[in-house]
Amino acid sequence: MIEATRSDWLDILEHRMARGEVDRRAVLKLMGALGLTASAGALSPAWAQQKTFTLVSWGGDGTKGFEKALATPFAAAAGLEVKSDGSGPSEGAVQAQAESGKISWDVMDLEYFSSITLGKKGYLGEIDYSVVNKDKVVQGGTHKWGVAVGYNSYVLVYNKAQFGDNPPRTWADFFNVEKFPGKRTFPKWMVGMPEAALLADGVKPENLYPLDLDRAFAKIKALLPHVVSVWSSGAESQQLMRDGDAAMGTLWGTRAIIVDRDTNQDVTFDFNDAFYAPDGWGYMKNNPAGAEAANKFIAFAQDPAIQIDMLRLIGFGPANPEASAKVPDDLKRVNCTQPEHLAKMHLIDMNWYADNYGPALDKFVALVAS
Numbered sequence: 463m464i465e466a467t468r469s470d471w472l473d474i475l476e477h478r479m480a481r482g483e484v485d486r487r488a489v490l491k492l493m494g495a496l497g498l499t500a501s502a503g504a505l506s507p508a509w510a511q512q513k514t515f516t517l518v519s520w521g522g523d524g525t526k527g528f529e530k531a532l533a534t535p536f537a538a539a540a541g542l543e544v545k546s547d548g549s550g551p552s553e554g555a556v557q558a559q560a561e562s563g564k565i566s567w568d569v570m571d572l573e574y575f576s577s578i579t580l581g582k583k584g585y586l587g588e589i590d591y592s593v594v595n596k597d598k599v600v601q602g603g604t605h606k607w608g609v610a611v612g613y614n615s616y617v618l619v620y621n622k623a624q625f626g627d628n629p630p631r632t633w634a635d636f637f638n639v640e641k642f643p644g645k646r647t648f649p650k651w652m653v654g655m656p657e658a659a660l661l662a663d664g665v666k667p668e669n670l671y672p673l674d675l676d677r678a679f680a681k682i683k684a685l686l687p688h689v690v691s692v693w694s695s696g697a698e699s700q701q702l703m704r705d706g707d708a709a710m711g712t713l714w715g716t717r718a719i720i721v722d723r724d725t726n727q728d729v730t731f732d733f734n735d736a737f738y739a740p741d742g743w744g745y746m747k748n749n750p751a752g753a754e755a756a757n758k759f760i761a762f763a764q765d766p767a768i769q770i771d772m773l774r775l776i777g778f779g780p781a782n783p784e785a786s787a788k789v790p791d792d793l794k795r796v797n798c799t800q801p802e803h804l805a806k807m808h809l810i811d812m813n814w815y816a817d818n819y820g821p822a823l824d825k826f827v828a829l830v831a832s
Contacts, residue, residue: 515751515759516545518570553580560585560746568749569756571611574603574742575815581607582816587747593757598764598782600799602809603740609760610740612772613779615715615798615807616654617736619722621729624709632735636710637662637685644709645690647702652819652826653810654712654737655682661735661808671811675822679829692830703729716777719796733803739810740781773797 549555551570557580559565572580580586586607596604603610620630621644630642636658639646648655656678657670663681665674690708693699696717702708703721713721715738718731743763745756766788769780773789779799780786786800794800798807 514545515755516547516566516568517759518547518549518551518567552576556580556585556746557583565746565748565750567746568751569743569745569759572608572742572744574608574610574740575812575819577608577742577744578605578812578816580744581605585747586744587749587753587756589760590753590757593754594761595764598784600740600779600781600783600804602812603742603781608742608744610781611743611763611778612769612781613738613740613799615718615733615736615738615779616658616712616810617715617718617731617733618710619703619713619718619729619731620710621703621706621708623728630710631732633658633662636712637681639685639688642710644688645707646685646688647691647693647699647708647711648689649699649712649714650692650694650827650830652823653739653815655826656822657737657808657810658712659685667808670808671814673814673818673822675825679825682826683829683832686830686832689830715779715796715798719777722796733798734806736798736803736807737810738779738798738804738807739812 547567551567551572553576556567556570556572556576559567577586581588588606589604589609591604594609599610600613603613618630618633618636622629624644625642630636630638635642636646656673656675659678659681660670660674661667663677665677691698691702693702693711696714699711699713700717700721703711703713704725713731715731715736722730743760745753745760749756764782766780766782766785769782769785770789770793772778773780773785773793773796777796779797780789781799783799783801786797789797789800797803
């Protein structure tokens with residue numbers, strides 16, 4: 463799923479650059495926050511002496527375009543030789559590199575639950591919490607081998623014209639096709655959908671985990687006749703809602719923000735009953751640049767200013783609670799990690815996904831394809 467998410471972020475940035483909405487300096491800062499290239503700033507002597515530091519993200523044509531336009535000047539500003547590897551730090555790729563003994567990666571932008579799995583297998587270095595500040599991470603964003611990069615959300619988006627003064631507000635509403643008629647859409651990546659189905663079926667939030675997949679999938683199966691499309695990319699989800707093909711949908715918050723803005727809130731959302739989850743920094747055990755450099759980079763990426771840039775440019779919620787007080791008023795409505803929004807959202811259990819995601823996703827894909 464994370465490859466699709468990263469490609470989606472890059473697509474968002476390219477779209478905004480084409481429209482002249484992106485400030486070049488802000489994007490340069492953001493490249494470090496996304497793990498697409500190195501970040502300028504106070505570099506430790508150990509880091510500077512290393513000369514080469516490899517950040518690993520999720521590649522694709524979008525990444526290549528951004529590297530050509532932005533990575534070279536950004537690396538020059540940092541005074542380092544920075545290697546941006548876009549081959550994708552999947553669990554299999556990390557394991558293969560670790561077991562080969564030929565470690566070439568330093569810091570990686572990992573699916574948060576993958577960082578848990580890989581850490582337990584002994585492939586990741588431990589986060590040094592004397593360098594990285596746990597207090598600068600929202601609840602649910604730290605563990606032994608990983609730290610939240612930032613937070614995305616999974617929200618209910620709806621067409622205001624169709625529902626007037628009585629819009630859907632909960633996942634029970636999303637599944638109630640009699641009271642709220644119209645076509646639905648949701649992601650093929652599954653995350654958040656079993657939780658939504660169970661909440662709609664009467665499960666209390668505190669009892670969601672471990673997920674009862676049989677019960678959740680039965681609820682989803684009953685909804686399928688009312689689903690116009692199971693989307694596979696953020697751009698597709700945005701188009702389905704903007705063009706009116708779906709009356710409501712489950713979207714990544716990053717895309718919900720765009721469609722909300724582009725339609726002047728004719729297609730909109732809020733964070734009531736929504737889900738939120740982190741993506742995570744992690745680094746290879748015995749990485750070439752060393753654990754000190756990796757931890758200092760991760761600590762640098764906790765800078766609230768960088769994280770607010772991530773929010774402004776792609777809608778990714780800051781992981782650092784200090785950022786919420788500094789978020790401009792015009793962005794607070796769309797920031798999933800504002801305290802007032804977190805109070806009415808549900809944190810996705812990354813430990814459950816670390817143990818169960820692969821087999822569960824296979825069953826989900828088979829269900830929605832049936």
